[in-house]
Amino acid sequence: MRILAFAIVGAALLLPLAAMGDEVGPASAAVAAANDVALFGKDPGTKTAYACFSRRYDTAHLASHPRQNVRNMALLVTSTVDPDQGRQYALSLGVTFRGSNKQLQAYGGCGAVDGNKVMTCGVDCDGGRIDVSVKAPSSVMVNIPSGVSTEDPAATDETDAPPNKSQNFGSDDKVFRLDRAPMAQCGPLANDDDKAAMLQFK
Numbered sequence: 001m002r003i004l005a006f007a008i009v010g011a012a013l014l015l016p017l018a019a020m021g022d023e024v025g026p027a028s029a030a031v032a033a034a035n036d037v038a039l040f041g042k043d044p045g046t047k048t049a050y051a052c053f054s055r056r057y058d059t060a061h062l063a064s065h066p067r068q069n070v071r072n073m074a075l076l077v078t079s080t081v082d083p084d085q086g087r088q089y090a091l092s093l094g095v096t097f098r099g100s101n102k103q104l105q106a107y108g109g110c111g112a113v114d115g116n117k118v119m120t121c122g123v124d125c126d127g128g129r130i131d132v133s134v135k136a137p138s139s140v141m142v143n144i145p146s147g148v149s150t151e152d153p154a155a156t157d158e159t160d161a162p163p164n165k166s167q168n169f170g171s172d173d174k175v176f177r178l179d180r181a182p183m184a185q186c187g188p189l190a191n192d193d194d195k196a197a198m199l200q201f202k
Helices: 002-019 026-040 059-064 183-189 192-200
Strands: 049-056 070-082 086-097 104-110 118-123 129-135 139-143 175-180
Touching (some): 026 049, 026 070, 049 183, 049 192, 070 139, 070 175, 070 183, 070 192, 086 118, 086 129, 086 183, 104 129
Antiparallel strands (some): 070 086, 104 118, 118 129, 129 139, 139 175
C-alpha cells in the first residue's frame, strides 16, 4: 500500500512538470542539471540517484529550544528517470521526537527543484507539505510549515496502538538545516530494492 500511494502521489505532483516538457529550453535544462548536482553532490546522468541528509540535535540545543519536539531527523531523496516525463523525485523523512527512540516516517512525491533550488513535496494521503531548499554543496533547509503526518514503519495493521500524542511536531518544528550524510544513515528510510543501490551511489 505504501509503494502504491507513493507512486500515485509522485505522479500526480509531476504531471504539471511533464506538461511543460516541450517548453524546456537549453537554459532551463542547464539550471535543472545544476540543481541536480547541488542536490545529489554530483551529476546523476540518467541513473537512479540518492541523497541523504541528517541532523541530531544535542541536549544544549534542545534546552534552548523547549518548543522543538524533534530530536533527530533524516531525509532521503530518491530520483529516477522516466522515459516520457524525465527525472522524477520522491522523499522519505524520518523523525525521532523527544521522549522516544522510535523513528516515525513520512513519504511523498516532489516536483523538480526550481530555479530557486527549492523542491516542494506532498506527503502521501494529504499528510502535509515539505519544502526542501538546496544549500550547496553539503546541506539543505527543510521547511515544514504546518507539520506532516508520520507513521510507524513497524505498524502492521489498524489495530496497532497509535503514537503517543506528544510524538508530533511542536510549535518550533518548522525549519531544519540538515547536512549531507553517509547513505547508511538513511538506510531505514529505503525500501529493500533501493538499499543496495543507494549504498553504491557515492
